[in-house]
Amino acid sequence: MKNIFVLILVFCGLAFAKAQQTPAPQPILKDSVKNASEEYFFVDGDSVSAIELDKVMLLQDLKFDSKYERIRYLILKRKVQKVWPYAKLASERLKVLDQRLASLETKNQRRKYSKMVENYIEDEFKAELKKLTKTEGQILIKLIHRQTGDTAYALLKRLRSGWSAFWFDKTASLFDMSLKEEYLPETVVEDFYVEDILLHAITKDKLESQDPAIEFDYFKARENWKKFEKELPANYDSIELAARAQRIKEYNEKKARKAKRKK
Numbered sequence: 001m002k003n004i005f006v007l008i009l010v011f012c013g014l015a016f017a018k019a020q021q022t023p024a025p026q027p028i029l030k031d032s033v034k035n036a037s038e039e040y041f042f043v044d045g046d047s048v049s050a051i052e053l054d055k056v057m058l059l060q061d062l063k064f065d066s067k068y069e070r071i072r073y074l075i076l077k078r079k080v081q082k083v084w085p086y087a088k089l090a091s092e093r094l095k096v097l098d099q100r101l102a103s104l105e106t107k108n109q110r111r112k113y114s115k116m117v118e119n120y121i122e123d124e125f126k127a128e129l130k131k132l133t134k135t136e137g138q139i140l141i142k143l144i145h146r147q148t149g150d151t152a153y154a155l156l157k158r159l160r161s162g163w164s165a166f167w168f169d170k171t172a173s174l175f176d177m178s179l180k181e182e183y184l185p186e187t188v189v190e191d192f193y194v195e196d197i198l199l200h201a202i203t204k205d206k207l208e209s210q211d212p213a214i215e216f217d218y219f220k221a222r223e224n225w226k227k228f229e230k231e232l233p234a235n236y237d238s239i240e241l242a243a244r245a246q247r248i249k250e251y252n253e254k255k256a257r258k259a260k261r262k263k
Helices: 002-008 015-021 067-103 107-129 134-148 152-159 162-173 189-203 218-230 236-262
Strands: 040-043 046-049
Touching: 067 107, 067 134, 067 189, 067 236, 134 152, 134 189, 189 218
Parallel strands: none
Antiparallel strands: 040 046
């Protein structure tokens, strides 16, 4: 599974390419048109000039009726914060990679360059990507779509080949994953949780901001989530919490057996 994540991020770590593509500083041209006269307001006898402030999104914390959904949200929170830097890097480096590939004249040159990048990324990120859990990998796939506008499958198909993308997707399916997954916060509850976690972390400066490459309405997604919560059956928590307890038990038993075999 680690090789899937490495290949998803083939286009992410072009630090050397970025250095090659850094544009030279351009002179700042002075505007010959005079600004319109400033507006002034009087506050407590003092004149204050009007200024335009950046837009600020005011977010309220989600109020959960379901205990299980709150647990689900909190678990996602740590995972989202862990994989977000990779998705953000993917968007930044993809632009650089596309520019570099466009400057190469032949398919052979582009193929060699992509292979060189792949080897570089594997050396750079392999140790970290090996630590990703299945859930973290799924979130990464979704966030790559959010930040690049393409699914991981589409990116692999474009940067390598359709045949490679097909087989990597088949391999991912063995781990209950799909490289074709899209980010759909308006209709998928878990994606909405991811978006809410991201926005809260960004507004609190815990994560670096980056605009998404796809369009969606956060507030529409929030309203759909409220509807989802209201329509949960009365026994939802008891069923889901029991299932979660069983999964934890099975995981611990599997972990204990694995540790026993190593002795």
